[in-house]
Amino acid sequence: xxxxxxxxxxxxxxxxxxxxxxxxxxxDGQITVIIxxxxxxxxxxxxxxxxxxxxxxxxxxxxxxxxxxxxxxxPSADLLALRKKTxxxxxxxxxxxxxxxxxxxxxxRLHGTRDRRQLDQxxxxxxxxxxxxxxxxxxxxxxxxxxSVGQQQRLCLARALAVEPEVLLGDEPTSALDPLSAQLVxxxxxxxxxxxxxxxxxxxxxxxxxxxxxxxxxYLGELVEHGPAEExxxxxxxPRTQAYLSGEVS
Amino acid sequence: MDRQRVEEAAFKALMLLSLGVLAAxxxxxxxxxxxxxxxxxxxxMITQIPRGGFYLGGEGGVLNAITGSxxxxxxxxxxxxxxxxxIVFFLQKEYGGGxxxxxxxxxxxxxxxxxxxxxxxxxxxxxMRYVGLRASLLGGIIALCxxxxxxxxxxxxxxxKMVPVELKESSxxxxxxxxxxxxxxxxxxxxxxxxxxxxxxxGRGIGDAASVLFTAGYTDNLPSSLTEQVASLPLAVFFLxxxxxxxxxxxxxxxxxxxxxxxxLLSIGARLLxxxxxxxxxx
Amino acid sequence: MSRGFRDRAAAAVMGAIALSCxxxxxGIAVALVLKSRPILATTPIGxxxxxxxxxxxxxxxxxxxxxxxTLWVSGLAMAFAIPVCLLGAIYLSEYATSRVRAAAxxxxxxLAGIPPVVFGLWGVLGIVPLVSKLxxxxxxxxxxxxxxxxxxxxxxxxxxxxxxxxxxVLRKVPLEVREASLSLGATRWQTTKHVVLRAxxxxxxxxxxxxxxxxxxxxxxxxMVAGNGYAQPHSLLDPAQTLPALIANNFGEMMSIPLYxxxxxxxxxxxxxxxxxxxxxxxxxxxxxxxxxx
Numbered sequence: 001x002x003x004x005x006x007x008x009x010x011x012x013x014x015x016x017x018x019x020x021x022x023x024x025x026x027x028d029g030q031i032t033v034i035i036x037x038x039x040x041x042x043x044x045x046x047x048x049x050x051x052x053x054x055x056x057x058x059x060x061x062x063x064x065x066x067x068x069x070x071x072x073x074x075p076s077a078d079l080l081a082l083r084k085k086t087x088x089x090x091x092x093x094x095x096x097x098x099x100x101x102x103x104x105x106x107x108x109r110l111h112g113t114r115d116r117r118q119l120d121q122x123x124x125x126x127x128x129x130x131x132x133x134x135x136x137x138x139x140x141x142x143x144x145x146x147x148s149v150g151q152q153q154r155l156c157l158a159r160a161l162a163v164e165p166e167v168l169l170g171d172e173p174t175s176a177l178d179p180l181s182a183q184l185v186x187x188x189x190x191x192x193x194x195x196x197x198x199x200x201x202x203x204x205x206x207x208x209x210x211x212x213x214x215x216x217x218x219y220l221g222e223l224v225e226h227g228p229a230e231e232x233x234x235x236x237x238x239p240r241t242q243a244y245l246s247g248e249v250s
Numbered sequence: 251m252d253r254q255r256v257e258e259a260a261f262k263a264l265m266l267l268s269l270g271v272l273a274a275x276x277x278x279x280x281x282x283x284x285x286x287x288x289x290x291x292x293x294x295m296i297t298q299i300p301r302g303g304f305y306l307g308g309e310g311g312v313l314n315a316i317t318g319s320x321x322x323x324x325x326x327x328x329x330x331x332x333x334x335x336x337i338v339f340f341l342q343k344e345y346g347g348g349x350x351x352x353x354x355x356x357x358x359x360x361x362x363x364x365x366x367x368x369x370x371x372x373x374x375x376x377x378m379r380y381v382g383l384r385a386s387l388l389g390g391i392i393a394l395c396x397x398x399x400x401x402x403x404x405x406x407x408x409x410x411k412m413v414p415v416e417l418k419e420s421s422x423x424x425x426x427x428x429x430x431x432x433x434x435x436x437x438x439x440x441x442x443x444x445x446x447x448x449x450x451x452x453g454r455g456i457g458d459a460a461s462v463l464f465t466a467g468y469t470d471n472l473p474s475s476l477t478e479q480v481a482s483l484p485l486a487v488f489f490l491x492x493x494x495x496x497x498x499x500x501x502x503x504x505x506x507x508x509x510x511x512x513x514x515l516l517s518i519g520a521r522l523l524x525x526x527x528x529x530x531x532x533x
Numbered sequence: 534m535s536r537g538f539r540d541r542a543a544a545a546v547m548g549a550i551a552l553s554c555x556x557x558x559x560g561i562a563v564a565l566v567l568k569s570r571p572i573l574a575t576t577p578i579g580x581x582x583x584x585x586x587x588x589x590x591x592x593x594x595x596x597x598x599x600x601x602x603t604l605w606v607s608g609l610a611m612a613f614a615i616p617v618c619l620l621g622a623i624y625l626s627e628y629a630t631s632r633v634r635a636a637a638x639x640x641x642x643x644l645a646g647i648p649p650v651v652f653g654l655w656g657v658l659g660i661v662p663l664v665s666k667l668x669x670x671x672x673x674x675x676x677x678x679x680x681x682x683x684x685x686x687x688x689x690x691x692x693x694x695x696x697x698x699x700x701x702v703l704r705k706v707p708l709e710v711r712e713a714s715l716s717l718g719a720t721r722w723q724t725t726k727h728v729v730l731r732a733x734x735x736x737x738x739x740x741x742x743x744x745x746x747x748x749x750x751x752x753x754x755x756x757m758v759a760g761n762g763y764a765q766p767h768s769l770l771d772p773a774q775t776l777p778a779l780i781a782n783n784f785g786e787m788m789s790i791p792l793y794x795x796x797x798x799x800x801x802x803x804x805x806x807x808x809x810x811x812x813x814x815x816x817x818x819x820x821x822x823x824x825x826x827x
Contacts, residue, residue: 052419055344080425080536088423094416097438106434107424110536156420163424258722265624268617269637272696275689276644279655286658337554340547355551357813358558364743364812365561365805366750368777372801373561375784376568399554427540450646457648460752460777464784484650484753491657491757506654513646521639 003028003167003197004049009063011044011053018044022063022223030213031189031198033229035205037244041221042201046169049199050086051079067167084111087160087196089173093152095144096159100136103144103155107163126158129192131184150181157188168192170200174207186211205245209233217241280510287507290500296508300470305490307497312505314472315486319509321387321473322466322482323455326394330402330451333395335444338406339432344418359407363400368460370396375464388476390466394455402451409443410436442524449520453513459484483509565805568798575792581799587763589786594796596803598765602680602773605766606759607748609684614691615741622699627725645693653757656686661758668770678760681769686758687748695744702736702819703729705826732826739818746811750804752777776804 004026011019019041026032034042047053048065051072064071072082084107096103104123113119123140127133132154136147144155153173160168170189174182189198190211202208208215215232217225217240225232225241236242298311337355339345346352374393383389413436421431437444459482467479468489483505490502572581576594584595625634664685665677706729714724730737752775760772761782774782780797787794 050423052423055415055419055422057343057348080427083423083425086423088420090416090420092416094414094420096417096420096435106421106426110424110426110430159420159424254720254723258720261620261722262624262628265620265628268620269624271617272621272637272644272692273640275692276640278659279644279647279652279689282655282659283651287654333550333554336547336550340544340551345544346548346551351548351551351555354555358555360816361809361812362554362558364746364750364808366752366777366808368750368752368780369561369565369801369805369808372780372798373564376564376798396557427536429540429543430536453646457646457650459648459650460781463781484648487650487654488753488757491654503654503658506651509648510651513648513651514643517639517643517646 003067004199005064005066006045006048007064007066009045009048009065010061011041011048012060013056014058018059018221019048019218020221022218024216024223024226026197026199026216027214028197029194031193031200031211032214032216033208033212034199034201034216034218035203035208035244036218036224038203040218042203042218043171045216045218046171046199046201048073049167049169050083050088052088054079084163085165086167086169087163087165089153089156089160089168089170091172092176093149093156095147095152095155098144099141100144100147100155101140104158104162107159111163122162123158126161127155129161130154130157130188132158148181150177150184153177153181153185154188157185161192166197168196168198170198172202173200175202175204205247217244219244280514283503283506283510286500287503287505287510290504291507292504295501295504299472304470305493305498307495310470312481312483312486312501312508314470315481315483315505316508318387318466318469318473318481319456319483321480322390322394322462323452325387325391326398326455327402327448327452329391329395330398331448333399334403334406334447337403338410339436341407342410342432344428359400359403362396363404365400366460367393367397367458368463371461371464374461378465384477385465385467385479386477387466387473387480390462390480390482391476393461393465394458397458397461398451398455401454402447405447405450406440406444409440409447412443413439445523446520449516449523453516456482457484457509457513459488483512562802562805562809565798565802568795569802570795572792572795572799581796585765589783589790589793589796592792594792594799596776596779596800598763599774599776599779599800600803601765602759602762603749603775603777605680605769606683606687606755606773606775607745609680609769610687610691610748611741611745613684613688614695614744617688618692618695618699618740618744619737622696622703623725623730625696626700626703627721627729641693641697644689645697649690649751649753650757652686652690653754656682656754656758660685664770671770673768673770675770676760678758678772679770680759680766680773683755683759683773683775684769686754687751690751690754691744691747694747695740698740698743698819699737702733702740702822705736705823706732707826733822735818736822739815739822742811742815742818746808746815749775749811750777750808751775752781756781776800780804 007023009019009022022045034045036042048061053059053061061073065073096106101123104126105119108119108122124133127136132151135151147155174185192198200211212229215226215229219240225236225238236245295311296316297313299314300310301308304310341347341352341356370393374389378389417435417439418431421435462482466482468481468485469479473480487502487505490498490505493499572594581594581596583597585597586593586595625637660682661677664679664682665675668675710728710732711724714728755775756778759778761774761778762772763774766773780800783797787797
């Protein structure tokens with residue numbers, strides 16, 4: 001049962017096409033990796049899934065993106081509920097200007113959770129889930145800005161998990177991190193699969209091979225090929241995919 | 251080639267001289283007022299209101315003006331803050347940012363920034379006469395608010411514009427509304443700058459004379475109600491300095507020193523505040 | 534109240550406040566025009582602007598001396614300020630280390646924050662006596678309250694705005710443009726002179742306009758050092774009265790003499806128009822410069 005169904009998605013920025021007629025089903029509970037050369041629409045596709053694309057000036061979107069059967073691009077769709085359902089990890093971690101605790105508690109507080117003990121539990125659970133708990137448990141009240149970049153990204157992961165999403169979207173979430181932190185984040189993402197549908201954008205093929213259950217290959221805004229990882233990596237059908245995977249195009 | 255070197259050296263010297271002039275003028279102004287004013291500053295000056303004959307050398311102080319200015323400035327700054335924040339947030343992209351209203355509002359703010367404070371004084375005076383309000387604390391607050399508003403709004407805009415869009419996106423991605431993002435994330439990131447803007451406007455408020463000249467009046471009493479006239483430090487300086495009596499002129503200098511010190515302290519305070527809040531903001 | 538509703542309501546309130554700000558700006562102009570109508574009805578605008586006869590009790594309102602006074606004082610301030618500020622800004626932008634620049638910023642901020650009346654005090658204590666001495670040296674007796682004194686005081690008052698806007702404009706010139714010039718073998722000064730200043734010229738011009746506009750509208754400091762005569766100044770040592778000073782000096786009388794209040798409102802309108810034109814011009818130029826450099 002595909003979790004996210006994308007149908008005839010077209011996106012233009014000030015008239016220039018960024019995504020042309022993309023249709024694909026992203027499987028439930030698996031890690032889907034979107035790959036392709038830079039500038040080919042990967043991030044655009046990702047940002048359609050939680051409608052962050054709305055915030056980009058000049059962006060025009062048509063088509064539909066169905067999550068659990070409901071088209072999220074419909075103007076009448078409940079945007080706030082949608083964003084609760086989809087967690088987002090940006091390339092560079094942006095901790096909110098508050099303490100570590102408040103960062104993680106931000107989402108739940110927005111959506112109505114006020115009880116102190118409940119929040120404590122959520123914070124601990126999510127920080128454990130992102131492998132950060134042990135490192136910060138003694139300084140939850142300290143400003144989040146003081147953490148290292150790797151820790152900050154894990155904090156952002158915890159923050160995203162705190163609203164109990166079903167889908168996790170990541171826009172090259174490890175590219176700004178040192179190798180050790182990157183590894184930690186990758187491990188977390190692998191372990192989170194199953195409970196969550198994970199969609200990642202990456203330009204590092206080796207990372208894609210490590211993490212992907214399902215692959216989507218975009219080239220110049222077009223969906224060229226998609227399928228289970230073994231198929232796409234092992235027997236790519238389209239010549240463009242072959243060229244990209246063999247390193248000829250980047 | 252030599253001519254070039256000489257020219258460059260000459261201009262560099264002139265440039266350094268200019269910097270010297272800039273620095274020296276600040277020093278000259280501050281020193282002149284402090285050196286002439288501080289000796290004349292007595293405890294009486296800051297703790298008493300003018301008694302009979304104060305303007306002719308008699309007893310008393312300028313407490314009326316000090317408290318008057320503080321009331322005027324607090325009132326005006328609070329009013330300007332209540333108006334500035336919504337306007338500045340409104341001008342962001344996710345609110346009215348690209349709309350015609352926003353462009354016109356921006357233009358109005360730019361225009362208002364340049365209007366001399368005496369024009370605001372005249373305008374508010376006209377309105378006051380029209381509605382039957384006489385020279386009073388309230389009138390002065392309204393006029394000062396108009397003077398402070400464009401200054402505060404411009405300073406705040408600079409800061410809010412610098413809030414990284416990715417930070418706001420992090421909040422939106424978690425399901426926050428624009429209001430929640432503004433009220434919980436944006437203001438915190440911009441806080442040092444917002445505070446500086448408020449202090450900047452407040453400093454302007456205690457120092458401006460032209461706008462309160464017609465609208466706040468003057469009195470020897472402490473501020474008592476919104477509908478009574480109120481004294482202000484700049485006007486106290488002005489009135490006291492216009493006499494032939496040296497003793498009274500000394501009081502003008504002392505008043506000027508009080509005003510200068512207040513403004514300098516505000517300036518330093520703003521800077522210190524900004525530094526303390528840096529911890530919570532990721533660069 | 535749902536969160537979505539709260540958000541939309543807040544947005545509406547913000548929009549309303551923005552709208553009222555807009556209406557306010559408009560309202561100021563409208564109010565002044567309306568209050569100027571009585572005097573414009575009795576005296577042709579040409580007479581108001583060009584006549585030197587100022588006899589309110591006879592209904593004569595000739596603003597010429599005050600217009601000239603304002604122009605002299607502001608013009609003199611600019612003559613002093615432009616070279617100093619331009620050179621200073623060039624140094625800060627092109628030659629200074631970041632430490633010097635960091636030190637200059639609080640300095641300029643402090644100068645900008647000093648209340649006009651304090652500048653007036655300094656003028657009275659420091660500048661007016663000097664002008665008086667200068668006058669005696671030159672053979673014409675003066676107390677010192679003059680165009681010259683006002684020009685000097687105003688110049689110092691507008692230092693911060695001209696320096697900061699000019700410096701900003703210069704810094705906006707892209708690094709690549711400078712590098713292109715330097716890589717062709719030009720010295721730093723040649724690059725500044727021929728490339729940076731040329732590129733930034735409209736912005737620098739706008740900065741001076743903003744300074745002029747600020748000087749034009751200053752009331753308090755000028756009131757204290759310019760002398761407040763009612764005749765047109767004929768030399769730098771003569772006293773003068775500017776439009777803002779005129780309004781400030783006479784607002785007490787204006788109720789007792791017919792048309793006086795309207796005349797002063799007209800003066801305020803004149804002030805508003807001049808300042809507005811300059812400021813809008815300068816703002817547009819600066820925005821265009823910003824767009825071009827980006």
